[in-house]
Amino acid sequence: MNAAVLLINVMALAGILVAFMDDREKAILSIKIAFKGFMQILPVTLIILIVIALFLGFVSPENLSGFIGQQSGLGGILLIGVAGAIMHIPAILSFPLAASLLEKGISYTAVAALITTLTMIGTVTLPLEIRQLGKKFALLRNGISFVIAIVIALIVGVAMEATLWQ
């Protein structure tokens, strides 16, 4: 049990307690929505867990280091950014995925690129975004998001490696 787990569970418990004191119906509705959301996300969560387990069990750091490891250049970062932009998985599942990549020695830069493009860019939902917000708005938002995701990744990567933080 670490600090993050404790913090999240205390927040959730306190929240639901306050909700029950405020309005029973609303509190029950919150739990129902939470349960429905959980069922929605469950199959993808299980897929990600299996993929992570297979990845960690089968792939050795040596296999990967040339591809997106510490020593690979901008090409690897761009590639992983594109992968994040195309992948359509819920944002909260990008973090365990990222943690498993780090465990295999993939750089913080690559991991930051993956998370940022995964959350900000929606290739699968782009047609929907164009329909509701217009072509110009949607294309500019997704396009520039990709550029800033790469910039964010590079800065975070450098900052994480900096000895100042160790």
Add this chain to the structure above:
Amino acid sequence: MAISSQISNQQNLKDWISFGIVLLIAFVFLKIYPSKTGSVIEYFWQYTMEMVLILPAVMLIMGLFSVYVSNNMIEKYLGKYAGIKGMFLSFFLGSLPTGPLYVAFPIASHLLEKGARVSNVIIFLSAWACLKIPQELMEFQFLGWKFMFLRLFFTVILVIIMAKIIEYFFEITDDRL
């Protein structure tokens, strides 16, 4: 919201089918390479335990937000303010509600129709996408506070720059949408 609920139902069925396929592939892999079974199962439990400790709480926090923060409320507040206050509010209100990004598209569309600034709508959508409070708790758990803090800090700065650039593109051609 009819579109999004339709999408999520179809999506859920597809996800379960995908799960079946992935499970099958995993079994085939482990049949071919039985020596890997031990470590694969160990990793599976390690990550599953982490998810079990955290995911129900995250979903509960999301449920609470969706009940207490309505889309109407967001539209009402975001339409009202401009300047630094509007920018701050766009970040704040975008980080509160939950659900996938496409749920925010109709809200963003309404905001633009009502004359909200393009930059604020971009900030709102970006905050919705990657500054979610429950989501960030997951990032804290799996990647540590250092990584989470750095990524969030630079994301906020670059999202503001992006919002200004996109607004500029809309201003020079003088069209709203």
